[in-house]
Amino acid sequence: MTLDSMPIGKTAKIESVGGEGALRLRLLDMGLIPGTEVTVQKTAPLGDPLEISVRGYQLTIRKDDARLLSVREENK
Amino acid sequence: MIFALVGNQNSGKTTLYNALTGSNRHVGNFPGVTVDSKAGEIRGAKGHFVVDLPGIYSIRPYSSEEIVTRDFIINEKPDGIINIADASNIERNLYLTLQLLELQIPTVLALNMMDEVRGNGGTIDIAAISKLLGIPVVPVSAVKNEGITELIKTAVDTARNRALPTVTDFCPSGPFHRCIHSVSHVVEDHAQRIGISRRYAVTKLIEGDDSGFIGRLGLSQNELELIEHSIVEMENERGLDRNAALADMRYSFIEDVCRLTVVKGRVSRERLRSEKIDRLLTNKTAALPIFFAVMVLIFWLTFGVIGSFLSDLMSRDIDLLASFVDRGLERYGMNPAVQSLVIDGIFAGVGSVVSFLPLIVVLFFFLSVLEDTGYMARVAFVMDKLLRGLGLSGRSFVPMIIGFGCSVPAIMATRTLSSERDRKMTILLTPFMSCSAKIPIYAVFSAAFFPGRSALVMTSLYIGGMFVGVLTAMLLNKTAFRGKPVPFVMELPNYRIPSFKSVVLLMWEKARDFLRKAFTVILLATIVIWFLGAFDSRLNFTENSQESLLAAIGRLIAPVFRPLGFGDWRIATSLIAGFSAKEAVVSTLGVLTGAGVSALDATLPGMFTTVSAVSFLVFTLLYTPCIAAVATIRRELRSRLETAAVVVGQCLIAWVCAYAVYTAGSLLR
Structure with missing residues (x-):
């Protein structure tokens, strides 16, 4: 499953980070690395981008970019 | 130090x-x-x-x-x-x-x-x-x-004390540690030779920095292969590629540090408050109306109430001073050319600079409040989807909207955009948002050619400007700005109450910046325009505007506008005058027709057909921004060449669009 298809309010663990170049490095720098927990908070009023919470802060990420993160939902 | x-x-x-x-x-x-x-x-x-x-x-x-x-x-x-x-x-x-x-x-x-x-x-x-x-x-x-x-x-x-950081090893054991160790061994002497920290050089080598830094280290092919070998070995052992492994190493170290030193409190109050505010401000249905309401309010306060009040106040004072000086020079019997320089050149230039100042100060007050509270990040979040098609992110939205008021503060506002590419593109697009100084032109022409339908004319022009802007953006996105836009992965900070000091300092900074950098350019340009208007081709001072150098240039370039339906030299001259300030288009037309501005709705139909009037409006909508805006563009782009390209590009686009409108209009007739 990828991050963009996660239901709102659910938490998942990142399994791998795809993409390339500046975008991928930016994702890694922001703390989205394999093993990190992310929670999808909401979508923007126009349906895109997403607001997620990671490492105790809020981040906005476009759905196209969220698709690069494969995640596994945590059962909590 | x-x-x-x-x-x-x-x-x-x-x-x-x-x-x-x-x-x-x-x-x-x-x-x-x-x-x-x-x-x-x-x-x-x-x-x-x-x-x-x-x-x-x-x-x-x-x-x-x-x-x-x-x-x-x-x-x-x-x-x-x-x-x-x-x-x-x-x-x-x-x-x-x-x-x-x-x-x-x-x-x-x-x-x-x-x-x-x-x-x-x-x-x-x-x-x-x-x-x-x-x-x-x-x-x-x-x-x-x-x-x-x-x-x-x-x-x-x-x-x-030159006390250097004592910890530089963030992973005491494991494959990554071994990799760092072996790369470090190879690179040690090279890093020392160029005076760079060894540990930093190692990181850059693992990252594969391609900015020329690695070349400076002067590693041999053999050494580079050795390094690559140990990185690949580490990647295989870790099951992560080098960049992910590097980020993982750092974050793991940080997690350990935090586990030992940070005691987390209850869920932060600021976070809860932010969530509550966001429930409204980024609400599915309310977010857009609220955003537009906020923008309308800021606009109204800046250009309608406070800013224009201060502007009027200051230009009134300047006018008072000018007329006082004027009378003084008159009585003294000063040479009329010098008197004209002082009044119509210098005072007019100072006046136009000063009239921009209150707008800048007031607008930046609001903008820095929006920025410092954290609302600007939400605007980017909400608006992102709309601008993505243009290769921009939501952050560009606010500067562009300000462009409808005045291009000068709008271009200055692009400073908050974090990516250079987005910043440049936003600066190029802002002049397409029809600024408020063009309204008198639209008003006079509407009254003369479309009485009673001025609202329709103006709305069409505004939309037309945006439309051409969007097309230009799409074109730029495919050509000059091709390549990956900077990723839009942005933090949404908690809402905070802005520090009053920061807001005031930013206002002061922007005002000073504008005065310092734009003042001389605007003043010089006004004096040049004054000179062209006050002297004839034999450099005799002339009171007759028809004989001035400006009129001569107008006659010279008038043929350029003939294909657009307005080849009259007086029109060309007024367009040149419009370069100093857009308001000058109407006043120059008034002077050159000899009947004054108030009679323009009677004199204009003699110079234009309905179609050529539309063509003229399209041209004024799109052609070069005024000198104050150009000076600001020059300041923000930091390039004369690019600024010249903006000016020439705008004029070309304006010409082509006006030509298309005129040709299409003439065919339909």
């Missing part, structure tokens, strides 16, 4: 800079400091300066901000680094800290917003975190001005 102030965006860096420098806003010209970074003398520490570098999350050479920061630190070798970190978001903030430690420069960590952490019942063990990171750590609250004196003292002491 010189200190570099480095930190994440939203960490309170600007506020700390203001607290560090106090009122000593001496801006020095340090080598390597770009136009965008400020430098000031540190309060109570004579001879010590702090350079405010752009807010960044990492020192990778991918965005212009990161490159500025890296180049300053590597090339200018500051005596110390003051690293500000948001204590309430410590994990991600320390990520940059670890990269700074690798540079082996005396560094102090300022843990900002400690008051928030404590207020929520959390603590951070300062002594322990300082030991684990190997640098002095000072808790501060930049907004409340707490801990600043201590921070200054610690920073100065650390730099004076």
Whole structure:
């Protein structure tokens, strides 16, 4: 499953980070690395981008970019 | 000594800079400091300066901000680094800290917003975190001005003693440790030779930095292969590629540090408050209406109430002074040419600069409140989808909207865009948003050709401008700005109450900036236009505007406009005059027709057909921005060539569009 298809309010663990170049490095720098927990908070009023919470802060990420993160939902 | 102030965006860096420098806003010209970074003398520490570098999350050479920061630190070798970190978001903030430690420069960590952490019942063990990171750590609250004196003292002491960070190894064992060790071995002598920290060189080699840094190390092919070999070995063992492994190594270290030193309090009050505010401001149905309401309010206050009131007040004072001086010169019997220079050249130039000033100050008051509260990030979040098709992010929305009021502050407002590419593109697009100074032109022409339908005419023009802007953006996106836009992965900071001091300082800065950089250009241009209007081709002073040099140039270039349906030299002349200020188009037409502005609705139909009037409106909508806007563009783009390209490009686009409209209109007739 990828991050963009996660239901709102659910938490998942990142399994791998795809993409390339500046975008991928930016994702890694922001703390989205394999093993990190992310929670999808909401979508923007126009349906895109997403607001997620990671490492105790809020981040906005476009759905196209969220698709690069494969995640596994945590059962909590 | 010189200190570099480095930190994440939203960490309170600007506020700390203001607290560090106090009122000593001496801006020095340090080598390597770009136009965008400020430098000031540190309060109570004579001879010590702090350079405010752009807010960044990492020192990778991918965005212009990161490159500025890296180049300053590597090339200018500051005596110390003051690293500000948001204590309430410590994990991600320390990520940059670890990269700074690798540079082996005396560094102090300022843990900002400690008051928030404590207020929520959390603590951070300062002594322990300082030991684990190997640098002095000072808790501060930049907004409340707490801990600043201590921070200054610690920073100065650390730099004076050349106390380098003692911890640079962030993984004591495992494949990554082995990889660093073997790369380090190869690179040691090379790094020393060019005077760069060995640990930093190792990181750059693992990252595969392609900005020419690796070349400077002068490694042999053999050594490079050796390094690559150990990196690949590490990748295989870790099951992660080099960049993910590097990020993982840093974050794992940070997690360990935090586990030992940070006691998290209850869910932060600021977070809960932000969620509540966001429930309204980024609400599915309310977000857009609220945003437009906020913009309308700011617009109305800036251009309608406060700004225009102050503008009128100031231009009235200037006019009073001008007429006083005028009478004085008259009585003195001054040469009429000199008198005209003073009144119509200098005073007119000063007047136009001064009339922009209140707009800038008032607008930037609102903009910095929007920025500092955290609302601007939400605007980007909400608007992103609309601008993505143009290759821009939501952040460009606000400057473009301000363009409808005045291009000058709009272009200045692009400074908040974090990516250079987005910034440039937004600057190029802003002039397509029809500014308020063009309204008199639309009004006069509507009255003359479309009586009673001026609202329709104006709306069409505004939409037409945006439409052409969108087309241009799409074209630029495919040509000049091809390539990957900077990723839109942006933090949504908690809402905060802005610091009054920061808001006021920003207003003052923008006003000073505008006066300093734009004043001479605008004044010179006004004097040139005055000269062209006041002298004839034999350089005799003339009161007859028909004989002036300006009119001669108008006659010369009038044929250019013939295909657009308005080849009259008086029209060409008024368009040239419009370069000094758009309002001048109408007044010049009034003077040249000899009947004055009030009679224009009677005289214009003699010069234009309905179709050519539309063509003229399209041309004025799109052609070169006024000299004040051009001066601002020049300042922000930092390139004469690019500025010239904007001016010429706008004129070309205007000509082509007007030609298309005229040709189509003539065919339909």
